[in-house]
Amino acid sequence: MKTLYVLNGPNLNLLGSREPETYGHDTLATIEALCRRTAAELNVELVFLQTNHEGQMIDWIQETRGKAQALVINPAAWTHTSVAIRDAVTAVALPLFEVHITNVHKREPFRHHSYLSDVAHGVICGFGIQGYRYALMQAASLL
Numbered sequence: 001m002k003t004l005y006v007l008n009g010p011n012l013n014l015l016g017s018r019e020p021e022t023y024g025h026d027t028l029a030t031i032e033a034l035c036r037r038t039a040a041e042l043n044v045e046l047v048f049l050q051t052n053h054e055g056q057m058i059d060w061i062q063e064t065r066g067k068a069q070a071l072v073i074n075p076a077a078w079t080h081t082s083v084a085i086r087d088a089v090t091a092v093a094l095p096l097f098e099v100h101i102t103n104v105h106k107r108e109p110f111r112h113h114s115y116l117s118d119v120a121h122g123v124i125c126g127f128g129i130q131g132y133r134y135a136l137m138q139a140a141s142l143l
């Protein structure tokens with residue numbers, strides 16, 4: 001069975017408890033449950049992880065080599081800062097789907113640039129947590 005990874009970056013563990021006006025009331029656990037339901041519909045295995053530590057994120061990205069067929073990532077703030085994560089996803093050379101809950105292009109200017117979007121198969125932002133479902137559906141369509 002094919003395997004998809006969903007990796008989540010810093011502070012996403014706070015979803016649902018802070019800034020609901022920006023990120024809504026859904027928790028990361030709710031997002032995971034949505035992703036697991038979607039993966040079951042698509043008949044794929046799912047690995048769903050979150051970290052606040054950039055090195056752990058890089059280790060997980062490297063882990064996908066030989067284990068996964070595509071990678072869905074919400075890099076959170078590292079989207080806008082991390083060449084290291086860009087280099088890691090480039091090295092594993094899997095189809096990459098970048099997801100953001102919010103429309104980053106309607107927010108502060110510093111959120112308008114991503115170090116990942118130009119190396120991603122696709123980018124989805126602004127559709128809330130459903131963006132994770134859409135990304136998984138697109139990833140599965142490539143398998």
Ligand SMILES: O=C(O)[C@]1(O)C[C@H](CCCOc2ccccc2)[C@@H](O)[C@H](O)C1
Binds near residue numbers: 014015018100
């Ligand atoms: O819209 C997204 O999904 C983001 O990746 C979320 C990141 C922030 C994740 C932190 O989420 C929080 C949730 C509750 C309270 C504080 C932060 C932000 O830095 C990106 O620009 C866009």
